[in-house]
Amino acid sequence: MFFMKAGILGSGDVGLKLGDAFVSLRHEVKIGTRNTAKEKIMTWTKKHGEKASAGSFEEAASFGEVIVLATLWAATFDVIKLANPKNFSRKVVIDVTNPLDFSKGMPPALALGHANSAGETVQRLLPDANVVKAFNTVGNPHFFHLDFPGGPPTMFICGNDIEAKKLVTNILTDFGWETIDIGGIELSRLLEPLAMLWITYYFKTGTGNHAFKLLRK
Numbered sequence: 134m135f136f137m138k139a140g141i142l143g144s145g146d147v148g149l150k151l152g153d154a155f156v157s158l159r160h161e162v163k164i165g166t167r168n169t170a171k172e173k174i175m176t177w178t179k180k181h182g183e184k185a186s187a188g189s190f191e192e193a194a195s196f197g198e199v200i201v202l203a204t205l206w207a208a209t210f211d212v213i214k215l216a217n218p219k220n221f222s223r224k225v226v227i228d229v230t231n232p233l234d235f236s237k238g239m240p241p242a243l244a245l246g247h248a249n250s251a252g253e254t255v256q257r258l259l260p261d262a263n264v265v266k267a268f269n270t271v272g273n274p275h276f277f278h279l280d281f282p283g284g285p286p287t288m289f290i291c292g293n294d295i296e297a298k299k300l301v302t303n304i305l306t307d308f309g310w311e312t313i314d315i316g317g318i319e320l321s322r323l324l325e326p327l328a329m330l331w332i333t334y335y336f337k338t339g340t341g342n343h344a345f346k347l348l349r350k
């Protein structure tokens with residue numbers, strides 16, 4: 134087991150759920166937010182004690198040895214700017230975002246279409262960082278403490294840097310996942326539509342208790 138500092142940008146359900154998981158595994162977490170005085174953030178930091186804190190986006194990015202991007206897609210550009218791209222340099226950035234367009238109602242559409250992706254966009258915005266797409270193909274209640282009767286589900290990841298993907302694979306293993314590395318960051322073009330499949334099934338069934346698993350023989 135290794136211990137690290139994780140800077141999580143975004144204090145929504147995704148950011149706080151991933152924060153819960155990192156702290157449970159004894160990593161240190163700083164949540165980056167526009168407003169550290171928000172009640173749910175104060176409750177979250179209090180719950181976790183000394184290993185948990187909150188700060189500005191810039192403070193969280195500077196703190197993190199690993200940075201998690203857990204932002205509303207439309208806000209991601211602003212958040213990266215506020216966090217200062219220099220703070221991402223040579224770090225592993227786990228991109229959890231899905232580029233969702235809610236303008237035409239629910240279920241949302243894929244804002245960037247199929248010839249571009251959030252993962253690639255984030256990597257272009259942060260050329261000195263090692264971006265790994267992960268956690269975007271499952272609902273946040275199932276990031277951690279997995280108890281699917283069919284065994285550990287599969288998290289597909291992609292990114293350009295092998296060492297970064299090894300680190301993310303180790304994190305996913307500790308969280309309870311089987312991980313499959315599908316290739317470079319451009320394969321976010323497959324993982325983000327896969328998230329749409331997860332979301333579509335959520336709207337069809339009204340439950341989020343599903344995850345993907347690759348079966349082999």
Ligand SMILES: NC(=O)c1ccc[n+]([C@@H]2O[C@H](COP(=O)([O-])OP(=O)(O)OC[C@H]3O[C@@H](n4cnc5c(N)ncnc54)[C@H](OP(=O)(O)O)[C@@H]3O)[C@@H](O)[C@H]2O)c1
Pocket residue numbers: 142143144145146147148165166167168203204205206208211212229230231232233268269270271272273274
């Ligand atoms: N919901 C899921 O289960 C799930 C699963 C996998 C992936 N995802 C993806 O993960 C990402 C985060 O999901 P979420 O549900 O946690 O998102 P969210 O609550 O809608 O937003 C996350 C954070 O984005 C920041 N943000 C929003 N508008 C902003 C603005 N105008 N300027 C600056 N920052 C702004 C906020 O940070 P502060 O309010 O702290 O400033 C907010 O907490 C999304 O891209 C989503 O598609 C979601």
